[in-house]
Amino acid sequence: MEHAGASTSDASFVEQAKRGNSTAFETLVRRYYRAAHATALSLVGNSMDAEDVCQDAFVRALERLEDCRSPDRFKSWLLKIVRNRAHNYREYQQVRAGTAIEDVAVAGRSNPSQDVVRSELRSKLEKALSELTEMQRQVVLLYDLEGWKHDDIAESLGVSIESSRQYLFVARKRLQKILGADSVTVYLHD
Amino acid sequence: MTDQTDKPIDFSELDPTRDPLRFDSLVDDVMRNAEHELAARREANNIVGQLARWRIPILTAAAAAAVFLIVSPNGVTTQNTPTEPNSGIAEAIGIPTEFAAWMRGDAEPSMADIYVGFSDQ
Numbered sequence: 001m002e003h004a005g006a007s008t009s010d011a012s013f014v015e016q017a018k019r020g021n022s023t024a025f026e027t028l029v030r031r032y033y034r035a036a037h038a039t040a041l042s043l044v045g046n047s048m049d050a051e052d053v054c055q056d057a058f059v060r061a062l063e064r065l066e067d068c069r070s071p072d073r074f075k076s077w078l079l080k081i082v083r084n085r086a087h088n089y090r091e092y093q094q095v096r097a098g099t100a101i102e103d104v105a106v107a108g109r110s111n112p113s114q115d116v117v118r119s120e121l122r123s124k125l126e127k128a129l130s131e132l133t134e135m136q137r138q139v140v141l142l143y144d145l146e147g148w149k150h151d152d153i154a155e156s157l158g159v160s161i162e163s164s165r166q167y168l169f170v171a172r173k174r175l176q177k178i179l180g181a182d183s184v185t186v187y188l189h190d
Numbered sequence: 191m192t193d194q195t196d197k198p199i200d201f202s203e204l205d206p207t208r209d210p211l212r213f214d215s216l217v218d219d220v221m222r223n224a225e226h227e228l229a230a231r232r233e234a235n236n237i238v239g240q241l242a243r244w245r246i247p248i249l250t251a252a253a254a255a256a257v258f259l260i261v262s263p264n265g266v267t268t269q270n271t272p273t274e275p276n277s278g279i280a281e282a283i284g285i286p287t288e289f290a291a292w293m294r295g296d297a298e299p300s301m302a303d304i305y306v307g308f309s310d311q
Contacts, residue, residue: 020232022221029220033213037206047204051216054206058220062227122203145201175199 014071017062029058032075036082038146042137043086046126053089057082076156128178132171139164140171255283259293 016024040050
């Protein structure tokens with residue numbers, strides 16, 4: 001997970017990526033893919049569409065790197081692009097109904113029954129998330145999946161820290177009601 | 191807040207980095223889509239790319255200057271009186287007067303003339 005400290009070298013990677021350095025750009029992609037995916041997922045509702053949005057958003061970000069006025073704040077800038085692309089995606093793309101997640105599983109997986117179980121769990125989570133408001137989804141995914149703190153979430157989403165806490169509280173409460181007790185984990189944020 | 195809402199929801203199934211192979215393929219997809227833009231940026235930043243970007247304007251300017259140099263002697267010569275310095279487009283674009291005169295005249299300058307010409311500059 002990347003938090004404070006990562007930003008010190010973001011500016012360097014951004015500058016190198018501006019000159020076409022593939023390794024630098026790939027580092028940024030690997031560093032922020034999860035955050036981008038969590039943000040996209042909260043807006044488009046399922047992992048597959050979120051992946052499409054991420055693909056599009058990273059390439060768009062690369063094309064517009066000169067617009068990133070503060071390269072040390074690349075993450076915030078990138079996530080704005082992700083949100084815009086996700087809104088556009090949701091607005092203009094038809095829902096890909098019937099596309100099974102299993103169909104795009106990486107070749108080489110050896111346990112189909114396990115894949116089915118995981119796929120069902122994923123669908124269950126996505127369905128539960130769809131019961132939340134957009135803001136609740138963004139907050140709970142950034143906090144519980146991506147491991148952000150409330151001050152980062154508040155800044156990124158343009159809400160107060162107290163509102164972020166409130167969104168998280170309501171989101172968790174609703175999700176636990178939908179998903180049952182199994183939804184709660186005991187892992188700690190790293 | 192209740193105890194339950196203080197505990198995180200397990201979203202690990204939605205984590206794109208959970209399966210390293212799949213995550214690598216996702217990153218590869220991004221990089222494949224980004225390669226065109228990265229290549230364009232690399233080209234724009236190397237010396238050959240910089241020159242390539244200036245190639246067309248430089249060639250255009252050179253061609254225009256050449257046309258002026260060829261055309262200007264006739265036009266200018268007929269207008270100049272013998273007492274006036276023989277000036278034309280060549281001088282206007284910065285070519286020294288002596289060199290411009292050699293270009294208009296029939297006589298070839300000697301090496302000494304060229305040396306003196308440069309020395310005067």
